[in-house]
Amino acid sequence: MRSCLPLSTAGSFPDDLRHRMRLAWRAGAATAAAWYLATLVPGVVGDYPYYAPMGALLVCYPTVVDSLRQSLRALTATAVGVGLGAAAVHAAGATWWGVALAVVLGMALGALPYLAPQRDTVPLAALFTILVGAVDPTGFMAGYLGQTLLGVAVGILVTVVLPPPPQNGRASRRVTRLRDGIADHLHEMAAVLAEQWPPEREEWIRHRHDFEPLIDATREAVVAADSGRRANLRARSYRIRGQQLYEAAQTLEQLAVLVRDISTVLAQTAWAERTVLVLDPDLRRPVADAMSGLATAVGSADLLHLARGPESPDGDTHTRNLAAARDSLDRVTERLDGAAAGWEDSLAASGIVLHLRRCLDHVQAGPSDRSPDLHPAAG
Template sequence: MHSARIRLLDLWASHPRFALALRAACAAAIAWSLVRFIPGAQDYPYYAPFGAIIATTSTLAGSVRESMQAVGAIVVGGTIAWLVDLVTGDTAPLTVGIVVALSVCAAGWRPLGVMGGWAPTAAVFTLIIGHGEAFFIGAYGGLTLYGAAVGILINVMAPPLPLAPARSAVGHTRHVLASQLRELGDLMVAYELPTLEQWHRDHSELRRARAQMRDAVLRAQESLTGNARARRHRQALRKLTEEADALDRVALLVADVSDLVLRSHGAPGDPTGQTTLADSVREPIARAMHRVADALDAYADGADTDPDLKAADEELTELLHFQARETHEQLVVNSVVLSLRRALDTFA
């Protein structure tokens, strides 16, 4: 029984979508149940659960911000439809087009943030369902705000803690980074090297993974606001943030390594010359890349990374003692060693 409970708790923690669904369902049901007691809400009661859903899809601080932005977008879009209807007095296709064009422009207004997209929806609803009446704007925005208040209250009682998605995003970024470094090492010895442009074009996954990681960590940090449960995990979140920052730095260093080995560099003192790495140096560089990638893969909370770090350090030390044919080739080798060494030091 105890082990089953632990597995259930682990499942619940690693899949926050379940908690999100439960909060949204409770908030929508409560808002729908109570909206009947609001005078004048009988014609448009469905906007209350709509607002509740908006408010429960984010962190506590985010739910307040996004709820206000959504209501603001509804008021802006509705007002546009109301004003255009006052001028035209009909719902002809041209009127609908004007309303949509103006509301889409208004959706980019900075204060509306990510919820600005509701402005065109509210504008069309006000024009067609509400017949351009000002009362509809108040009902739409007011009932959405009421439902959002219910959703915010649910979030206060059971605040979300998106720590698991952040941890997953950080782990995915680390895996992608190690895989690309290992693949670059394989290309050094097994295939003709691609151009730097081809490499970036075929390996855009790291950019997406880093963007998702930053967004996930930011949401986890935001969850600390007004969330007593999140404060108990402050230490874990701090370590996760540090790892995300470290991975961002390592990603830049790996990009520097790819530039060094894939781009032809001008030889110092000889503008017409090009520095390329000889076959004899490619293999030790590839081994060093593999060792650093192994160290990245091994890095995790509680994992013993000392053997991987030591192996990578020995490989880099050996590479540093490599004697190249020419001085400018030695400069490239030393630059590769420096970038890989700095990447390794990030997790040492």
């Protein structure tokens, strides 16, 4: 069994750094190209070349679709800020209260839903207009807006010509991490059941709280991978893979909820004086075997298995693990059916076995409440 590190943080930094560096290379190329072209622009617009790389940077987002969406917002926010700054210069000149008024209004307008992603651009553009363009507001407005438009165009062109690869690898690693976390926790609970009861160690109880942040991280990575496919010339062949990642993440999310419930029931049975739930000593070892068998089956499931892909061949390792886990559950069910203990002693075991069987069904059949296809349209 792998060591049970905190599920929410294990291994996430390398993925985030790799993803950020891809964005950094594109941003560097876009700003450099924008600066070079800006220095070639003649007339009054060419007097303000430094706003072109700023415009390029405003539209450098992780996906092509986000860059296209934010380009209009960036231009609108810049134009609004420049307009505020020009109005402040006309009304009060480059004075302290003119600066305060422009910033207050710019911050307020940045709260509009359409401008919210570029909320900081509005007051900054107003400040630049007052502090830099007070001598020649008209020329400054033409230069600022013209160079920003040039930078935005260059940023979009670089993003379209050099699009980032879809983040399927990152999403796949998050899916694998969630799968391994579920398998590890099942193995850990099986080991606890096989030890002296009630268990002496308690760290396994806290691990059930680690699933929520990892589920959120997996969901975010899968959605980001799908967003990276749209309008991306490099991603036409990634459609099926993205759907498989989505379905695998959905299956694992359902598994995580069930495993967390199992952990809660098991924790309650460890201190019988606090609950009516108790666990018949004769059932602990069979339940532990069934739990361990399910953990092995979960750990051997790949992306296609979790996404309810084509059935595996009979000799496949995962198929054998599924069959062994089901046999273990059947044996526990037979023990429960023939148990002489009262309902209080078998209630906890029955609940745990029911959840284990539901987990096994999810692993074998994929997401039971399948959401609509992420990519209903062709292409």
